[in-house]
Amino acid sequence: MKNIKILGTGCARCRATEALVKAVAQEKGVEITLEKVDSLPEIIKHGVLSTPGVVIDGRVVHAGGVPTRSEVEGWF
Numbered sequence: 866m867k868n869i870k871i872l873g874t875g876c877a878r879c880r881a882t883e884a885l886v887k888a889v890a891q892e893k894g895v896e897i898t899l900e901k902v903d904s905l906p907e908i909i910k911h912g913v914l915s916t917p918g919v920v921i922d923g924r925v926v927h928a929g930g931v932p933t934r935s936e937v938e939g940w941f
């Protein structure tokens with residue numbers, strides 16, 4: 866199981882990133898726990914200054930825009 870955090874304040878790009886991560890995980894049959902982090906101090910603690918950001922198992926794997934489907938597939 867992968868622990869995933871979507872970092873962002875709830876903008877359209879953040880929601881699109883969350884939906885894409887959920888969809889790809891489901892398509893690949895990967896179990897995930899998904900947490901949305903919208904607190905700016907918490908986002909900055911991860912070193913992310915441009916959202917959306919994605920953290921998998923404690924490691925920032927993406928920041929600053931909606932990732933491509935192929936990027937997300939590579940995470941799984």
